[in-house]
Amino acid sequence: MLFSELPLANPLQRAIRAVGYETPTPIQEQSIPSLLEGKDLLGIAQTGTGKTAAFALPILQLLLDSGKFRAPKTCRALILLPTRELAIQVEECFKQYAQFTAISSTCIFGGVGDASQKNCLVRGVDVLVATPGRLLDLIGQKAVSLKALEFFVLDEADRMLDMGFIHDIRKVVALLPQKRQNLFFSATMPDDITKLASTILRPNPVRVEVAPQSTPIERIRQELYRIDKRRKGALLKELLQEHTEMKKVLVFSRTKHGADKIVRVLEKAGVKCAAIHGNKSQTRRQEALKNFKDEKIRVLVATDIAARGIDVDDVSHVFNYDLPDVPETFVHRIGRTARAGKDGIAISFCAPDEEQDLRAIEKLTRIRIPEGDKAIFEKLPPPQKETPESEMRNARGRGFPKPARQQKPVQSPEPSQASPKPPRQQPPKTAQPAQHAGPGTKSEQPQNSGHHRHRRNRPGSKARRRMRASGNTPN
Numbered sequence: 001m002l003f004s005e006l007p008l009a010n011p012l013q014r015a016i017r018a019v020g021y022e023t024p025t026p027i028q029e030q031s032i033p034s035l036l037e038g039k040d041l042l043g044i045a046q047t048g049t050g051k052t053a054a055f056a057l058p059i060l061q062l063l064l065d066s067g068k069f070r071a072p073k074t075c076r077a078l079i080l081l082p083t084r085e086l087a088i089q090v091e092e093c094f095k096q097y098a099q100f101t102a103i104s105s106t107c108i109f110g111g112v113g114d115a116s117q118k119n120c121l122v123r124g125v126d127v128l129v130a131t132p133g134r135l136l137d138l139i140g141q142k143a144v145s146l147k148a149l150e151f152f153v154l155d156e157a158d159r160m161l162d163m164g165f166i167h168d169i170r171k172v173v174a175l176l177p178q179k180r181q182n183l184f185f186s187a188t189m190p191d192d193i194t195k196l197a198s199t200i201l202r203p204n205p206v207r208v209e210v211a212p213q214s215t216p217i218e219r220i221r222q223e224l225y226r227i228d229k230r231r232k233g234a235l236l237k238e239l240l241q242e243h244t245e246m247k248k249v250l251v252f253s254r255t256k257h258g259a260d261k262i263v264r265v266l267e268k269a270g271v272k273c274a275a276i277h278g279n280k281s282q283t284r285r286q287e288a289l290k291n292f293k294d295e296k297i298r299v300l301v302a303t304d305i306a307a308r309g310i311d312v313d314d315v316s317h318v319f320n321y322d323l324p325d326v327p328e329t330f331v332h333r334i335g336r337t338a339r340a341g342k343d344g345i346a347i348s349f350c351a352p353d354e355e356q357d358l359r360a361i362e363k364l365t366r367i368r369i370p371e372g373d374k375a376i377f378e379k380l381p382p383p384q385k386e387t388p389e390s391e392m393r394n395a396r397g398r399g400f401p402k403p404a405r406q407q408k409p410v411q412s413p414e415p416s417q418a419s420p421k422p423p424r425q426q427p428p429k430t431a432q433p434a435q436h437a438g439p440g441t442k443s444e445q446p447q448n449s450g451h452h453r454h455r456r457n458r459p460g461s462k463a464r465r466r467m468r469a470s471g472n473t474p475n
Helices: 010-019 026-036 051-066 084-097 115-121 132-140 157-162 166-174 191-200 229-242 256-268 282-293 327-334 352-365 374-379 388-394 462-469
Strands: 041-044 075-080 105-108 125-130 151-154 181-186 206-209 220-226 249-252 273-276 299-302 317-320 344-350
Touching: 010 051, 010 084, 026 041, 026 051, 026 206, 041 051, 051 075, 051 084, 051 125, 051 151, 051 181, 075 132, 084 105, 084 125, 084 282, 105 115, 105 132, 115 125, 115 132, 125 132, 132 166, 157 166, 157 181, 157 191, 157 327, 166 191, 181 191, 229 256, 229 344, 229 374, 256 273, 256 299, 273 282, 282 299, 317 327, 327 344, 327 352, 344 352
Parallel strands: 041 181, 041 206, 075 125, 075 151, 105 125, 151 181, 220 344, 249 299, 249 317, 273 299, 317 344
Antiparallel strands: none
16 A cells, blocks of 8 residues: 555645655554544554554544634644653654645643743644643643644553653543544553553544564664673773764663763763753753754763654664663663664663563563674773672662661770860950940940850941941840
8 A cells, every 4th residue: 555545635645745655654554544534543553663644644634624723722633742852753743744734733841931832822723742741731821722622642651651641641631522533552551551541542442553562673683792880881882983884873871870971981982972861951952862863973872761752763773771670661762773664773781780671671572682792892891890889889779778887886985994074164254345335225245245146236237337327226
């Protein structure tokens, strides 16, 4: 099947040709006809399978067919996403597909001021792409209403639950009109996701599953390097220097501090790179992402907050510098490569304390990751001997207790050796001269002259001078 065979309007067909689409992906081929019939959809697909076009094109077609117009401070289609980066990219796709129509779209997300976003909503929009927190905030400010909604899309539902958005999602669903078309997409379908889908979708939705749950795309070639934590940076630097074909590399770190540390190591080696994580401002994150897309930097280091928020074409390699705690996150990470029918390579580093995470990943994906070329270890510095303290320090935050701090026993001195401290000698009190006081006040200094007076009442202070001028000098 070709896109030209789908029952889409000429403006949409023209936009499809402009972006270079010819053959629909499996999820697009199975979803678009059912959505055009107005049915609810439950889609199970990994990242990089073309989900955005699968729901964006039929929504745009139905908006064109309805003949309705948007009302002020309302939206006709709502797409709910977990991260700012993903929301921006989905809204860019809607703009591309609707470039030859009069359908409007806008994107709202947190981390930035809301003035410009509220201005975009004054006249109403056809398609609103939003993150849950900012959407509820603007609804509370009465900047937007969902009473005229016709289409509701919940994308990356499993990631939503992982990030703790379940309560926000329920609040949004409670505000939706009863008559609407629902689209529910998730890469995995655990029990919690199944229960959530049953509360949103109408009975008997169309189920589209284009790949086994949590299975990496088969076009990704994987490699594994078992190495201690202290030499991971040296191994990454050596692999980048040895393989010049690694031109667009995405590195995933477990922590924000770890991501910044990786950037410092690579910058010392002359590798152009940048970090993107939650501590970076929205402007810095967008700048780093744009430079990575434009290939101005070779390596982008990210935490798991960006595992599904990065949609960059032609990512050649993905590095798992730290293995994730959740096995499903590994699938989302390596799904950043091998997109749009291309091949990709995923390289993982495994420290001794990450072996349990590796076994969980291989059990979920049903793939035993082959080890890489061990000859590269000869170019690395020798491993440093780990002490019990360093092993416990490296294992913190991974379910291991912190080492107990040993307290030295307090030895009481023997009576014969104990020497009493000499009594503290008080400085002799000197007579203070009497201060001149204003009318109606005591002319003698208080008996307790050893205590400091408040600085506001000290002679010469501004407050004292003001009170003296007004005749209210304190005692």
